Amino acid sequence: MPMKIGNERFGERVEKGINNSFMRGAVAGAQDNIGARRLNAIEELGNWEEWRSHGEEIRQHVLEHLDYYLEQLSDNVAKRGGNVFFAETAEEANEYIKEVVQSKNAQKVVKSKSMVTEEINLNASLEEVGCQVIETDLGEYILQVDDHDPPSHIVAPALHKNKEQVRDVFTKKLGYKKSADPTELAWHAREMLRQDYLTADVGITGCNFAVAETGSFALVTNEGNADLVTSLPKTQITVMGMERLVPTFEELEVLVSMLTRSAVGQKLPSYVTVLTGPREELDVDGPEDFHLVIVDNGRSKILGTEFQSVLQCIRCAACVNACPVYRHVGGHSYGSIYSGPIGAVLSPLLGGYEDYKELPYASTLCGACSEVCPVKIPLHELLHKHRQVIVEKEGKAPVSEKLLMKAFGLGAASPTLYKWGSKIAPTAMNPFTSEDKITKGPGPLKAWTEVRDFPAPNKERFRDWFKNREKGGGTSWPEPSKTEKHF
Amino acid sequence: MKVTLFATCLVDMFQSDVGKATVELLERLGCEIDFPQTQVCCGQPAYNSGYVKESKDAMKKMIGTFEHAEYIVCPSGSCAYMFHEYQHVFKGDPIWEPKAKKLAAKTYELTQFIIEVLKVENVGACLEGKATYHTSCHMTRLLGVQKAPMTLLSKVKGLEFVELPGKEQCCGFGGTFSVKMAQISEQMVDEKVRHVEETDAEYVIGADAGCLMNIGGRINRQGKPIKVMHIAEILNSR
Numbered sequence A: 001m002p003m004k005i006g007n008e009r010f011g012e013r014v015e016k017g018i019n020n021s022f023m024r025g026a027v028a029g030a031q032d033n034i035g036a037r038r039l040n041a042i043e044e045l046g047n048w049e050e051w052r053s054h055g056e057e058i059r060q061h062v063l064e065h066l067d068y069y070l071e072q073l074s075d076n077v078a079k080r081g082g083n084v085f086f087a088e089t090a091e092e093a094n095e096y097i098k099e100v101v102q103s104k105n106a107q108k109v110v111k112s113k114s115m116v117t118e119e120i121n122l123n124a125s126l127e128e129v130g131c132q133v134i135e136t137d138l139g140e141y142i143l144q145v146d147d148h149d150p151p152s153h154i155v156a157p158a159l160h161k162n163k164e165q166v167r168d169v170f171t172k173k174l175g176y177k178k179s180a181d182p183t184e185l186a187w188h189a190r191e192m193l194r195q196d197y198l199t200a201d202v203g204i205t206g207c208n209f210a211v212a213e214t215g216s217f218a219l220v221t222n223e224g225n226a227d228l229v230t231s232l233p234k235t236q237i238t239v240m241g242m243e244r245l246v247p248t249f250e251e252l253e254v255l256v257s258m259l260t261r262s263a264v265g266q267k268l269p270s271y272v273t274v275l276t277g278p279r280e281e282l283d284v285d286g287p288e289d290f291h292l293v294i295v296d297n298g299r300s301k302i303l304g305t306e307f308q309s310v311l312q313c314i315r316c317a318a319c320v321n322a323c324p325v326y327r328h329v330g331g332h333s334y335g336s337i338y339s340g341p342i343g344a345v346l347s348p349l350l351g352g353y354e355d356y357k358e359l360p361y362a363s364t365l366c367g368a369c370s371e372v373c374p375v376k377i378p379l380h381e382l383l384h385k386h387r388q389v390i391v392e393k394e395g396k397a398p399v400s401e402k403l404l405m406k407a408f409g410l411g412a413a414s415p416t417l418y419k420w421g422s423k424i425a426p427t428a429m430n431p432f433t434s435e436d437k438i439t440k441g442p443g444p445l446k447a448w449t450e451v452r453d454f455p456a457p458n459k460e461r462f463r464d465w466f467k468n469r470e471k472g473g474g475t476s477w478p479e480p481s482k483t484e485k486h487f
Numbered sequence B: 001m002k003v004t005l006f007a008t009c010l011v012d013m014f015q016s017d018v019g020k021a022t023v024e025l026l027e028r029l030g031c032e033i034d035f036p037q038t039q040v041c042c043g044q045p046a047y048n049s050g051y052v053k054e055s056k057d058a059m060k061k062m063i064g065t066f067e068h069a070e071y072i073v074c075p076s077g078s079c080a081y082m083f084h085e086y087q088h089v090f091k092g093d094p095i096w097e098p099k100a101k102k103l104a105a106k107t108y109e110l111t112q113f114i115i116e117v118l119k120v121e122n123v124g125a126c127l128e129g130k131a132t133y134h135t136s137c138h139m140t141r142l143l144g145v146q147k148a149p150m151t152l153l154s155k156v157k158g159l160e161f162v163e164l165p166g167k168e169q170c171c172g173f174g175g176t177f178s179v180k181m182a183q184i185s186e187q188m189v190d191e192k193v194r195h196v197e198e199t200d201a202e203y204v205i206g207a208d209a210g211c212l213m214n215i216g217g218r219i220n221r222q223g224k225p226i227k228v229m230h231i232a233e234i235l236n237s238r
């Protein structure tokens, strides 16, 4: 799955999302549930805001010294006998991984969940050379079995499917004959996967955090699948986004704790798997051959820009779970494997404005995302920055809007023009007004009045009332409790 | 105490009753109100849409207009926040940044002003009925005013208060978002109205004209018997 999903226009995707009532129910339920659990989990810490500042500090420090820590990490991985490859592009990463896999004559690869391998479209590239790739995270497995349905959430990729839909997929594709009970479904997947773990030649993982000081990698899962992916196959390849680093285990501990609390409201996940290089003499398991692929794919271009803070992200999806827009349109509407607020900020940076120019506008700038982000990324401000870039540098805003805003600039800045405009408004709006409200507006008001009434402009503006009153001629007004509605 | 009113364009043009209630309420609390006629729009619609350059002239005009004020009070959390945002817009500008900082330091949202500056909790209002309150996003999250409206409402005689389910969720206004992303905005405001209905309240109260126009517009369109009121009107009921 490349980063971009589907070729439909933004409006069409949104329409589909809005009409998918099951998905919306599932998303709203998940948001409410996880949201409440997250609140409990962070309250336990007592001083969440301090934790957030600390988390932000750690991530900012790493970004400021990224060269240093990447080098330290590479050295330490090499010291332990691992191979390090730095891929500037998705193609370079895929080529390298393909070479490793082919050099082992590998027929079967098992994978644990990884967004960066989705981003570079690794599975397709391995399948091209005749390799069977099997996702072992349950959510990813379901999507893969369902003809590569794209993920709709960065932590819970199959959030848009219910258990009945999963049962149907399993029945059709895997000859499953049991009920839609989640335990039975999970058991079935487990049985299928067990064989794959045992027969796979290569295990591929993502990376939640790499620890520079020791050359270790931490994988955070609730299913334990990463343990099997990393202990059974003879060869292991870990793919990481170039920014996913911490200096030492001390920072790892802080960030893992924040990650799980923010992502699912858990104190600790079921498994934190930490690996350091290939198997050593006294180890009982682990790969014989270890490869680390560090992926840039557009990230270094973000460094040093006004968007740098987006690289602080630890992919917890708290922003996704808090987003009122995501709530109603779902993940596929974003047209990117990265959805929700983080997706709306990151996708245009990694994939360009052409494909993602609507995303920065798919927000009310309500700030719910920035409020929950454990590493204090000012997401709504970054969305606003994108809008500014689209208008000023990319020239991608509609002409009609540009004219309107020019006129706004003139009108709003000039008291005379403003006063004149607001004074003639009631007359100008007269043809559209009935009973003090506008039910079918012209121009930009049309979209508003398709679903809502718009108030008719006051006959006497507030400023005129005030002026009259100052002169001693002020009107009195009815008691508010008896006032008719003005909204 | 001398208060300079920043009424906002929505109140000026569409909701003059809110402006009137604000004036009367503040006068009753002992303030002397001044309304500079040169005030225009704060620039938020253009600014939020990414037209930063286009909005700067309006911002400068507003800074000039309110330069003499001792306290600036605004009956809208979002617009009051915009005054606080100016300092970031003019960051690094040797003339306008200091001016914008001064402006921010003396700008208050109405309920914030009553609690923090006037130090009044009971304004002597009285209104019979069941009410719920919509916490608008900019006021709560960006301006950081959370408790003031609740404290003031809790002292209104006769008012029975019910908390709004999903109160932290945006109502879907978002300025130009409401027309640019109308499909999504509709779903958001619909859920908000459903939540209001669940409370069985007669009044839905807010402190932000934009949100109220959005929620009220949808309630009116659906013909629901719920009154949408600005908190200034509630606090001014006697």
Ligand code: SF4
Pocket: A262, A312, A313, A314, A315, A316, A317, A318, A319, A320, A342, A369, A372, A373, A374, A375, A376, A377, A379
């Ligand atoms: S942007 Fe912040 S809240 Fe969103 S996924 Fe990244 S770390 Fe989590």
